[in-house]
Amino acid sequence: MKILLLGANGQLGHAFMKSRALALRGEVVPATRQGCLDGRPCHSADLADTASLNALLDRVQPDLIINAAAYTAVDQAESEEPLATRINGHALAVLGGWAAKHHALIVHYSTDYLFDGTKAAAYGVDDTPSPINAYGRSKLAGELALRASGASHFIFRTAWVYSPHGRNFFLTMLQLAKQQPELRIVNDQFGTPTPASLIVDASLAAVDQWQLAPPAKRISLEGTYHVVSDGVATWHDFATRIFRKASDAGLLQGTPKIVAVGTGDYPTPARRPAWSVLDNASFRHRFGFELPDWRDGLDDTINKLYSEVNGPTC
Template sequence: MKILLTGAGGQVGGALRRLLQDRANIVAPTRETFDLSQPASLAEKLDSIGPDLIINPAAYTAVDRAEDERETAFRVNAESPGVMAQWAARRRVPLVHFSTDYVFDGSGERPWREDSAPRPLSVYGESKLAGDLAIAGADGPHLIARTSWVYAATGANFLKTIVRLAGEREELRIVADQIGAPTTADAIARAMVAVLQPADEDVAPMFEKRGGVVNLVCAGETSWHGFASAIVSGLKARGTQFAVKQIVPIASSEFPVKAKRPSNSRLDLTRLREQFDIAMPTWQQALDRELDALKATM
């Protein structure tokens, strides 16, 4: 099987590449050679590659910058996935795409289901929702995996930021009124490989039967403050010395940003369990594994 994997230099793409490289022929073009900001160029490149499966974790993820770069965000997150989906649908090539909790407005406290009504609060969320709709509208075999609070021991993310700041400051002030499930790129990749593996060489029939949207996050919930506290305490238990003495919970209003974030990023995992028989690790279990990986590099 030839798999086109976009964004292989990113967190989820990199994790997928590590897990799939011994199981399939992975074509992982660079951003320069498969540029999602140039959607008109993609069909010809897809013809040249001729994939049996497309996995698209690549995205424009600069949430605040997207407020000023709407056109770029929509080209990468909506138009290009739409082009890939149309190409794939015409050839019955299955497509895996990664979406986000930012398609919801964060109201209430109940976990969002796959069929919950979307209402994004930001340009980033709008662009990702537009991509979801473009893929569904192409009517080909597809699976859209909605994730949240993604991080890894490598790359630029909340985990790495907290580790840096905890080494520099005696006090950290972290938002405590946004709730979700911190989810490692590794946990996402392992779950997706488990979804794909039973289908063996022909994923299309499975997606035609059980595709659509599925939530794919770690189990449980916490706040950004709770997540930061767990990172610091977990690394301290592994022998890391920090300057930080206290981590203070604050309201979102005390940490102004250009793009509004959802307060409730909980995602319901029922469909993942019932349709694909996958139970996700808790966010604490996944964090332990990632902290072990991070500590080994420190």
């Protein structure tokens, strides 16, 4: 199987690149905007340039397209919505059109920011999206374009993604904890921190089952799922546990004081949903895949980071 990995330098893309499980499934062809960070040979791919995207697909002829690339600058998207929509929306029509014609499977990622955050319970996959910012609208456009393309696909909506690599809240907190004795952290937005490695494992479990299924049954597996850890946290809860666990593991000398603040104390160009908890039950049941509590995922990520810094424990 030939696997085209778009966005190989991003947080999720990097987790795929590191995954031995992905390499075992076929020939991985990474594609990025500026060459692979780990020095591997890399195809050039710009999702804003649809003509070059088609040429890349024709050259690579993938059986599986994993789209980990996206315009993810949530605040900047407010002033660049057309560009965000081209990358997160229109590009999916191109990828989907090619995949439908060539019988390739697409794995695509979407977001909790599709929802407005006013629901009193976890959002199900069939709840009506109602994004409150430009990034959310651009990601919704991508979902609609991919579904309309007729390609075999999985759309995995995820949230609050973090890993030991890339730009994310987890690493930012560890960095700030070394620089500042006191941090003000938002305590009125609710979601579920989800490790990138969990999304990789869940995605591959679904792809495996799709490939093993008889062709007529594959369509019943395809579609949209929520791939997030279990449980609910605020950014304040997340930061508190990051500091405690990192300190226990010896990654931090002491923990900063954390002051809980409201979203209103931290104005940003883009509005964020106050409640973006996603119900992951349909993924768990359909694929028999466990999505552990966010605290377990965090503890595991801290252990991995400890091993990277200090070498593996015996």
